[in-house]
Amino acid sequence: MVADKKLTMESFDLLKKYDIPVPRYTSYPTVPVWNQTIDPTRWKKTFKDQFRISNQSNGISLYIHLPFCESLCTYCGCNKKITTNHNVEAEYIEAIIREWHMYCELMEEVPVIREIHLGGGTPTFFSPENLTWLINAILENSIIHAHANFSLEGHPNNTTREHLEALYQLGFRRISYGVQDNDPVVQKTINRIQPFENVKKATETAREIGFQSINFDLIYGLPHQTLESIKKTVRECISLAPDRFAFYSYAHVPWTSRGQRLFDENDLPDAALKMALYQEGKKVFIENNYQHLGMDHFVLRDDELFHAWEQGTLHRNFMGYTAQYTDLQLGLGVSAIGDAVHAFAQNAKSLHEYYERIQKNELPVEKGYFLSQEDEEFRKYIQDISCRGVTYFNNRHQDQLKEFTFPELEKLEQDGLVHFDDKHVQVTGTGRSFIRNICRAFDLHLLMKNSDSDKQRYSKAI
Numbered sequence: 001m002v003a004d005k006k007l008t009m010e011s012f013d014l015l016k017k018y019d020i021p022v023p024r025y026t027s028y029p030t031v032p033v034w035n036q037t038i039d040p041t042r043w044k045k046t047f048k049d050q051f052r053i054s055n056q057s058n059g060i061s062l063y064i065h066l067p068f069c070e071s072l073c074t075y076c077g078c079n080k081k082i083t084t085n086h087n088v089e090a091e092y093i094e095a096i097i098r099e100w101h102m103y104c105e106l107m108e109e110v111p112v113i114r115e116i117h118l119g120g121g122t123p124t125f126f127s128p129e130n131l132t133w134l135i136n137a138i139l140e141n142s143i144i145h146a147h148a149n150f151s152l153e154g155h156p157n158n159t160t161r162e163h164l165e166a167l168y169q170l171g172f173r174r175i176s177y178g179v180q181d182n183d184p185v186v187q188k189t190i191n192r193i194q195p196f197e198n199v200k201k202a203t204e205t206a207r208e209i210g211f212q213s214i215n216f217d218l219i220y221g222l223p224h225q226t227l228e229s230i231k232k233t234v235r236e237c238i239s240l241a242p243d244r245f246a247f248y249s250y251a252h253v254p255w256t257s258r259g260q261r262l263f264d265e266n267d268l269p270d271a272a273l274k275m276a277l278y279q280e281g282k283k284v285f286i287e288n289n290y291q292h293l294g295m296d297h298f299v300l301r302d303d304e305l306f307h308a309w310e311q312g313t314l315h316r317n318f319m320g321y322t323a324q325y326t327d328l329q330l331g332l333g334v335s336a337i338g339d340a341v342h343a344f345a346q347n348a349k350s351l352h353e354y355y356e357r358i359q360k361n362e363l364p365v366e367k368g369y370f371l372s373q374e375d376e377e378f379r380k381y382i383q384d385i386s387c388r389g390v391t392y393f394n395n396r397h398q399d400q401l402k403e404f405t406f407p408e409l410e411k412l413e414q415d416g417l418v419h420f421d422d423k424h425v426q427v428t429g430t431g432r433s434f435i436r437n438i439c440r441a442f443d444l445h446l447l448m449k450n451s452d453s454d455k456q457r458y459s460k461a462i
């Protein structure tokens with residue numbers, strides 16, 4: 001008992017020490033480092049060249065951003081547009097199809113679609129008929145990969161049986177529901193009234209129809225959350241046995257997400273309580289046989305993400321963890337991000353700008369980044385750490401490793417988060433709760449700059 005208590009105290013101190021502003025490393029280099037403008041001609045060429053390689057090996061992935069939501073959840077940090085006017089659907093889908101056709105012109109062969117992910121906003125804001133129109137238009141002149149994986153983010157309040165049936169017919173087998181928190185006081189404060197009955201029904205209907213994988217998003221650190229309330233939320237959710245949980249740290253970034261100014265900051269849990277909320281949630285997941293993959297994810301043992309983790313084949317991209325790797329990801333829609341291995345590009349973030357560019361028959365890319373060879377090496381280290389918990393150093397860029405990375409790793413090793421020597425670094429069991437901090441040791445852009453402005457850019461690690 002005494003040993004357990006000591007362990008809890010130590011990990012609590014560690015959580016406190018490492019709760020600093022750190023990127024989430026869904027990309028490396030991270031978005032704030034990218035250039036504010038991108039040369040569209042160079043992006044097209046990079047895309048075209050990479051398409052030739054990727055299409056023949058693994059096929060390509062599509063991320064489609066569907067930004068509309070009927071009401072504003074005040075905590076939300078996503079790119080969304082609040083409206084109750086459903087006439088916006090058709091114009092938006094037409095624009096995405098036009099964008100897709102512009103990319104198709106760059107492809108010298110029929111695209112092989114390995115993954116489609118509908119993100120938002122709220123994809124289920126769109127009617128089943130409009131979603132069918134969109135997906136059919138994309139698949140019309142494409143080949144669907146034999147192991148294709150189609151998924152979407154669904155809002156439990158508005159995902160209907162008709163949505164699920166239509167999407168199932170189109171090949172969707174995975175759904176991620178935004179649950180966030182079940183407590184009525186928390187829900188009222190975040191302006192998201194979502195009876196647990198809705199979550200239950202949406203989950204059961206998806207299963208009945210044949211969806212094979214269900215994820216729930218939960219957030220810790222929301223206003224008015226308590227240890228009791230989070231325990232209750234996590235237990236209730238586990239009673240529905242989703243295959244996966246994303247247990248996100250609430251990212252408080254009111255300077256970019258203005259909705260977060262609509263509740264009283266004093267209602268947010270303080271740093272100590274937020275850490276305790278994380279520990280409490282994690283404890284309940286582990287007690288119920290969910291495996292901690294690191295970076296906010298808990299999965300059942302028979303989930304393919306867990307198999308991929310065990311086999312060392314897990315990957316991470318803008319959509320989160322994935323068991324299937326495609327190196328080319330195309331982002332369609334407002335603010336969507338594309339990854340063509342040697343370059344990233346993000347579409348215009350405002351709908352107005354997005355439509356304007358599409359109307360001019362221009363790719364709506366706005367900002368982006370072309371990776372140097374050094375970036376690609378360090379990106380691989382970061383991918384390895386977040387997906388495999390281990391990485392092996394190669395002979396290149398030894399000076400940068402010695403000057404920037406190794407001193408950071410030494411500090412992490414002293415705290416028991418990694419073991420490392422001059423050949424490799426291995427994340428420890430304790431280190432799994434600190435993956436973002438460990439990735440930071442390879443973030444040359446951040447370490448070289450060593451600036452205070454990160455406080456205004458990134459949310460805290462825990």
Ligand SMILES: C[S@@+](CC[C@H](N)C(=O)[O-])C[C@H]1O[C@@H](n2cnc3c(N)ncnc32)[C@H](O)[C@@H]1O
Nearest residue numbers: 075076077120121122153155178217248250251
């Ligand atoms: C696009 S939303 C999910 C789909 C749908 N709109 C919904 O809300 O159910 C993606 C996820 O991002 C997470 N999220 C949004 N804002 C966040 C924030 N400020 N901090 C942490 N997670 C956040 C939520 O868990 C949410 O489910």
Ligand code: SF4
Nearest residue numbers: 069072073076078121
């Ligand atoms: S959490 Fe989902 S539903 Fe709520 S505003 Fe954000 S994207 Fe829209």
